[in-house]
Amino acid sequence: MIGQLSRGERQTALLILVALALCGLVFAIAGKDDPIGVHGAMILVLSVIGVFAVIGHYYDPEPSEDRLGEYYDDPIRAGIGFSIFWLIIGLTVGDWIAWMLAYPNFTFDAAWSTFGRLRPVHTSCVIFGFGGNALIATSFHVMQRTSRARLPDQLTPWFVVLGYNLFCFLAITGYPMGITKSKEYAEPEWYADIWLVIVWVAYFILYLRTLARRRESHIYVANWYYMAFILVMAMLHIVNNLAVPVSLGHAKSYVIWAGVQDAMTQWWYGHNAVAFFLTSGFLGMMYYYLPTRAKRPLYSYRMSIISFWGIVFFYLWAGSHHLHYTALPQWVQTLGMTFSVMLLVPSWASAGNALMTLNGAWDKVRDDATLRFMFVAAVFYGITTFEGSFIAIRPVNALSHYTDWTIGHVHAGALGWVAMISFGAIYALVPSLWKRKEMYSPGLVEAHFWLALSGTTVYVIAMWNSGIIQGLMWRTYNESGTLEYSFVDSLIAMHPYYIARAIGGLLFLSGGIVGAYNIWMTARGARRPAQQGAAGYTPVVGLVDEPALRPAE
Ligand code: HEM
Ligand code: HEM
Secondary structure, three states, rough: HEEEEEEEEHHHHHHHHHHHHHHHHHHHHHHHOOOHHHHHHHHHHHHHHHHHHHHOOOOOOOOHHHHHHOOOHHHHHHHHHHHHHHHHHHHHHHHHHHHHHHHHHHHHHOOOOOHHHHHHHHHHHHHHHHHHHHHHHHHHHHHHHHHHOOOOHHHHHHHHHHHHHHHHHHHHHHHHHHOOOOOOOOOOOOHHHHHHHHHHHHHHHHHHHHHOOOOOOOOOOHHHHHHHHHHHHHHHHHOOEEEEOOOOOOOEEEEEEEEEEHHHHHHHHHHHHHHHHHHHHHHHHHHHHHHHHHHHOOHHHHHHHHHHHHHHHHHHOOOOHHHHHOOOHHHHHHHHHHHHHHHHHHHHHHHHHHHHOOOOOOHHHHOOHHHHHHHHHHHHHHHHHHHHHOOHHHHHHHHHHHOOOHHHHHHHHHHHHHHHHHHHHHHHHHHHHHHOOOOHHHHHHHHHHHHHHHHHHHHHHHHHHHHHHHHHHHHHHHOOOOOOOHHHHHHHHHHHHHHHHHHHHHHHHOOOOOOOOHHHHHHHHHOHHHHHOOOOOOOOOOOOHHHHHHHOO
């Protein structure tokens, strides 16, 4: 990795690492009586290891000029590796807390393992660790291929991948220690937030620099979705996380927003994190990997652009649907509800576009589990967005809010859409990244598909049932006008569904482990006995065009 950097880049890498080590040292000393001190020490150790690694290879020969004639894929390989790593941890913790909701004693009587601390470990691992790394890695791939341009330098992509994972590491190790800003999906504290801003700006500039070097006049639509993801996340992250730290030696900070303004800012952020992190970037993935895998042009390029502008414009106004029946002014709630219903149109335009693209390639969907992952993802995208628009309607939300229905909606999106499209993209990408003809075992891809699909189905159906039963039990009155059921009654009614959800999660996790093994074996270059002697991968020389990606109209 360091051998690929030019001498100038090695010097810059050293400067960055030394600056980071100094920051770590300051936090470690100033925060010696606070959890921030532990993070300071971690940053110090990691950056000192980095400094030694760079010094160790500082005098290695510089990379040859030939490298500039080929795409730069090494940071993509690292991104995929990190993504799978966080996936396995995130799913394991997710299943753990799922069992904990059925059997509360699973905390083992320790503070770090209480539900409140492990829940953000789960959400951050899967959303930021797994999803974020998959997005960064595939965006590097897509931007190079669709622009027919190499990444502009070697250092920035590594800075983005490693810097982003440092952020994930700080976030995820912080929660068990009790470090949290208590804002959902924005739990990391001020120092981690500032670091993410630096990394994210570098990421956006890298994207623009690569596009500026493009040898293809058209900017393929997937790039627009990825850029919306990067740009809007930066805006949301900065505004929602504006905070005043207690001091340099304390992890704790106080956000500048208060009361209902804080709630609105948080859910403007929260819902747009759904829109631009869990939707827009993954649509970028879908718009590239689905047509290339199916070897068909997009059904309607024009529709993909209309969907883009619809999603970007409508989503930004929809966040207040999280605050129905609160102190938020009624008209703001109505605004959020209206835009949420309108969102169905651009959302279904994308889901429909994906499915129509597969028209004429159904035999491939039948035979190829990788393409089937993407097909199922598009179906779940359609289901989740329909459900989202539905539960955003105020009277429907009166039933669904605070219940497991929301959790069912979240995981239909998270497992069915986000994870499935990522698995499809990763399986499409991995063989070519490691210069193999195909995955180590297509049979294991098939097994992963069925485990993932059955796990998702069990999870989501269990939560839909439990959510609606909860909502109905909480609003049932008896003849004397008092509540028919106590809260504990509803908890008891949930128990079987919580067990079913945890079993669904176990199936999904098993699929993830099968996938991780298959990817590992592919990367190692291992061959199954049946593959011995099969023709190897033919490397593509130079920067090639992707014919399936020309606009159809
Ligand atoms: C048209 C598109 C969508 C609309 C209108 C929509 C609407 C909603 C609504 C109304 C809620 C419940 C708010 C509440 O009662 O608290 C919600 C929650 C949520 N949705 Fe969606 N949704 C959409 C698509 C998606 C997609 C594709 C995902 C992908 C994973 C997703 C992920 C989530 C998450 C994570 C939450 C939970 C937020 C929380 O309370 O922590 N949504 N959505
Ligand atoms: C093995 C699979 C999984 C299991 C067993 C699982 C389990 C759970 C559990 C038990 C919760 C807490 C629910 C509650 O507070 O009542 C949760 C929340 C959540 N999970 Fe998962 N999860 C899994 C996979 C995923 C994946 C892959 C993603 C995202 C890509 C994800 C995203 C979320 C989100 C966003 C929340 C917060 C929902 C909200 O606040 O409304 N989960 N999960």
